[in-house]
Amino acid sequence: MVTPDNLFFKFADLNHKGTHVIIGKTVRIRKPAQVSIGDYSIIDDFTYVSCGLKVGRFSHVGANSVIIGGDAHVCIGDFVNIAPGCRLIAASNDYAGGGLVGPTIPPEYAGDPVVSYIRIKDHVLLGANTIILPGVDIPEGVATGAMTLITPDVKLQPWTLYVGAPARAIRKRDGKLILQQAHRLTFDPKYRT
Numbered sequence: 001m002v003t004p005d006n007l008f009f010k011f012a013d014l015n016h017k018g019t020h021v022i023i024g025k026t027v028r029i030r031k032p033a034q035v036s037i038g039d040y041s042i043i044d045d046f047t048y049v050s051c052g053l054k055v056g057r058f059s060h061v062g063a064n065s066v067i068i069g070g071d072a073h074v075c076i077g078d079f080v081n082i083a084p085g086c087r088l089i090a091a092s093n094d095y096a097g098g099g100l101v102g103p104t105i106p107p108e109y110a111g112d113p114v115v116s117y118i119r120i121k122d123h124v125l126l127g128a129n130t131i132i133l134p135g136v137d138i139p140e141g142v143a144t145g146a147m148t149l150i151t152p153d154v155k156l157q158p159w160t161l162y163v164g165a166p167a168r169a170i171r172k173r174d175g176k177l178i179l180q181q182a183h184r185l186t187f188d189p190k191y192r193t
């Protein structure tokens with residue numbers, strides 16, 4: 001018996017799947033036509049994606065991560081590493097009382113949705129169980145410790161390590177060697193596509 005590549009969707013239905021991409025059999029992508037995965041990237045098992053998503057090259061989404069947001073779109077750059085259990089929440093609802101909330105509610109009874117985006121630049125590292133809320137732009141080289149919460153109010157600086165909820169900066173990261181290695185890998189003929 002031939003087992004399918006994936007239990008929930010056909011790889012052929014993705015908007016784009018680069019070469020050497022690995023997508024776990026139990027990854028659930030609700031709208032494959034709105035999802036592009038770049039060369040050499042990996043999406044690990046039990047990850048759930050319900051919105052539009054673009055992933056660059058050599059990036060990784062760890063097991064059990066959630067990328068959600070209805071009509072919103074999430075954009076992940078190159079050389080990004082997302083540890084297991086992260087939650088990228090690109091859309092939400094009015095939690096202050098503007099209407100009933102949740103997918104069970106008919107539109108005429110629901111409050112206005114908060115539909116936004118999440119953009120994650122190259123060389124970002126998200127520690128396990130990091131949570132990103134709608135409307136967050138994560139600059140190049142940011143890293144987060146395990147269990148970090150990033151809201152749009154946090155003023156993120158490139159190449160800086162953040163921890164806690166809400167996130168606070170604890171130190172700078174040195175991007176020099178990382179950028180050199182990324183440049184070499186990008187132009188290494190063994191990995192050109």
Ligand SMILES: CC(C)(COP(=O)(O)OP(=O)(O)OC[C@H]1O[C@@H](n2cnc3c(N)ncnc32)[C@H](O)[C@@H]1OP(=O)(O)O)[C@@H](O)C(=O)NCCC(=O)NCCS
Nearest residue numbers: 062083084126127128144145146147148162163164170171
């Ligand atoms: C943030 C991290 C990288 C440690 O960085 P570090 O530079 O060694 O930092 P330190 O251990 O010196 O801690 C510095 C401060 O941050 C705090 N801190 C460290 N990690 C934290 C976390 N995850 N959440 C909240 N606070 C944290 C420490 O308590 C310390 O606080 P203080 O200055 O008030 O005493 C590490 O703790 C971490 O969370 N790593 C994520 C690992 C992970 O998820 N890997 C995924 C593998 S797939």
